[in-house]
Amino acid sequence: MNDALVALVAGAGDEPGIVIISGTGSIAYGRNARMEAARAGGWGHIIGDEGSGYWIGREALTAVVRAGDGRGPATSLTEGVLEHFEIDDLPRLKVVVYDRELPRKAVSALGPIVQRAAEHRDQVAMTILEQAAEELALSARSVSDRLGLGGDGLAIVLAGGIFPLVPYLGDALASRLIHRMPGCRVQLLDREPAAGAVHLALAEARGELRLPNYV
Amino acid sequence: MNDALVALVAGAGDEPGIVIISGTGSIAYGRNARMEAARAGGWGHIIGDEGSGYWIGREALTAVVRAGDGRGPATSLTEGVLEHFEIDDLPRLKVVVYDRELPRKAVSALGPIVQRAAEHRDQVAMTILEQAAEELALSARSVSDRLGLGGDGLAIVLAGGIFPLVPYLGDALASRLIHRMPGCRVQLLDREPAAGAVHLALAEARGELRLPNYV
Known part of the structure; x- marks a missing residue:
């Protein structure tokens, strides 16, 4: 179980989707219906984390x-x-x-x-901020390409401490995502990521937890 | 006495000139005939040092x-x-x-x-490397503007460990400098900066040392 999966589940439940996290660091992480996962970014403050x-x-x-x-x-x-x-x-x-x-x-x-x-x-x-949005959008696009995600209603969750503090970033990012992945639903994560951890823990308690594998 | 002045004197003696240092960090430093000095860059690895x-x-x-x-x-x-x-x-x-x-x-x-x-x-x-050269050229240009330096024969000294290791950078930088400051003489510092320190120490011993003031 990783932080990005937890945040994705907090926002999108068991549905396929992508989470873009921007806080101290940045990463995009996605999961498709075949339980495959991919990520982009998350390389740390020296060589990566554009848009964090x-x-x-x-x-x-x-x-x-x-x-x-x-x-x-x-x-x-x-x-x-x-x-x-x-x-x-x-x-x-x-x-x-x-x-x-x-x-x-x-x-x-x-x-x-x-x-x-x-x-x-x-x-x-x-x-x-436009460059930061562009970098985060590129990360999400790279994840969606590898997982074959797309189409109407694809959940894209924005999580991490920077979005409430810098709404300009979320707006610029959302407009890029909607332009490049028409029909996607961009949402700001409006609950604690812990909600995702609880969801996953309950699935595990029922013996139904399946963790995605990276492709 | 600072490292940049020492390197400038090692390459240009008592003449006006600019030194561009690229090693672990980067900085441009210059001195004119009125004994005024200026610098650009040198902001350290987190927020500056482009081209280092x-x-x-x-x-x-x-x-x-x-x-x-x-x-x-x-x-x-x-x-x-x-x-x-x-x-x-x-x-x-x-x-x-x-x-x-x-x-x-x-x-x-x-x-x-x-x-x-x-x-x-x-x-x-x-x-x-072209971007690194562009950044270093911008630093030098900023220094020359503030000091009113220019004209035929202006000495521009390239110093620091990166130039012998990455000759592409020095070439790209020299061509930018010559284009923007026509008539300047770009030289790779081919002796130890210590030579500049000796020169300055001898001037001090003779009571002739004048250190430039930042403008």
């Missing part, structure tokens, strides 16, 4: 220092980031990011800053 | 897992990376990258793999 909260925060910081260097366009993210970390100038950012005990958590916490900037039509912030 | 050896290695690994997921184009980097780490399949990559004592060093060591793939015209590898 950490990735979004890192891209925001990169955009801010690029703007500071004159290597990239100016962005209101700069003001937001300085305020968030309560610092006066950009060079302090290095101290804030690298000297913290939990640098990844500090970076992941920037999602709402990016959301607010995107709401105010900051082009840099919008581009970061 | 670590950045190149990370982009290579990201490309490999994207190809594995079906999210990105196939690339000969996959074979090169698996061979380099002596592993048989992609999922082992996570173990290799995250469980090492020195994950950043392991990632930085991939430069020659990317070089070899680019030599064989692997499109993904070529794109990574």
Whole structure:
């Protein structure tokens, strides 16, 4: 039993479907009616996890220092980031990011800053969230291709801490998914993933639990 | 006295110039005749250092897992990376990258793999190195703009461990620099940066050392 399966079952029950998780990390996981599973992403913060909260925060910081260097366009993210970390100038950012005990958590916490900037039509912030949505949509598409999923009513569940904090991301992702997998039903997971664990545990108690195999 | 000034002096002596360092990290640093200095990049491995050896290695690994997921184009980097780490399949990559004592060093060591793939015209590898060159050229350009540097004979020194290992990067960078700053002289630092430290120490002994101020 893995976290992604638990979240998928919490949202889609026993039906085939795909879950896209974006939180500290990111992954897409799916299961078809033949009990086959596939995943994409989930490679961790160094070499993968595009579209995760950490990735979004890192891209925001990169955009801010690029703007500071004159290597990239100016962005209101700069003001937001300085305020968030309560610092006066950009060079302090290095101290804030690298000297913290939990640098990844500090970076992941920037999602709402990016959301607010995107709401105010900051082009840099919008581009970061559109790219994140594109990456997550690509992951889901790769899973659906391998599992032969598709067609009307396919459940696609969005789970993970970033979606409630950054609604722009969920909207951008949903529109891509609907465009590429016409007829799919995109839903934000509105209950605890634990609901999926309970469902699976009850199936196991009845001797009916079947875990999917990766293809 | 900082590492970048030392490397610049090792290559350009007392003349105005720019040094672009790409090794574990990356930075561009320059000094003009008015003894003003500026820098760009050097923001560390999480939020900056585009074009560094670590950045190149990370982009290579990201490309490999994207190809594995079906999210990105196939690339000969996959074979090169698996061979380099002596592993048989992609999922082992996570173990290799995250469980090492020195994950950043392991990632930085991939430069020659990317070089070899680019030599064989692997499109993904070529794109990574072209992007790295573009980022480093942007850094240099940002420095030259702020310092009012330019004109015939401006010294641009390429220093750092990645250039001898990945000549493709130096070539791609030099052609961008020559295109954007016509008349500049791009040179690979062919001596130890320590030569610059000696030069500066002798100037100090004569009471003639003037350190530039950041603008």
